[in-house]
Amino acid sequence: MVRPRPKKKPERNAGGQLPLPTPRQPASSSTTRVLPMELQVGDRLVDETGEWEVTVRPYTSPGGKNVHARVRRVDQPATADERTWGAMTTFRRGPLSHSG
Numbered sequence: 001m002v003r004p005r006p007k008k009k010p011e012r013n014a015g016g017q018l019p020l021p022t023p024r025q026p027a028s029s030s031t032t033r034v035l036p037m038e039l040q041v042g043d044r045l046v047d048e049t050g051e052w053e054v055t056v057r058p059y060t061s062p063g064g065k066n067v068h069a070r071v072r073r074v075d076q077p078a079t080a081d082e083r084t085w086g087a088m089t090t091f092r093r094g095p096l097s098h099s100g
Contacts, residue, residue, distance in 0.1 A: 033092060037067055040054065044074065051073070052073060054069050055071060068083070070082055
């Protein structure tokens with residue numbers, strides 16, 4: 001019969017205490033992670049095709065697996081599109097960049 005390997009004991013500091021866990025650092029202090037259902041009218045998304053603005057409140061398909069939102073190009077307001085994401089996709093919401 002084979003014995004399992006003993007687990008390594010965590011290293012202790014000079015006082016004999018275990019080190020405190022380090023908090024996870026966010027990607028940036030000015031960005032937050034949001035789910036598609038947390039998007040709001042006016043939020044901006046950037047992808048490989050350009051910068052888009054949410055124009056209609058997102059809604060889910062039956063079952064809640066997919067999220068749909070109507071978006072338009074920021075530089076070409078006449079260009080609108082219907083975007084679909086998986087409900088568990090996350091986005092980074094950052095500060096709006098105002099040009100002008």
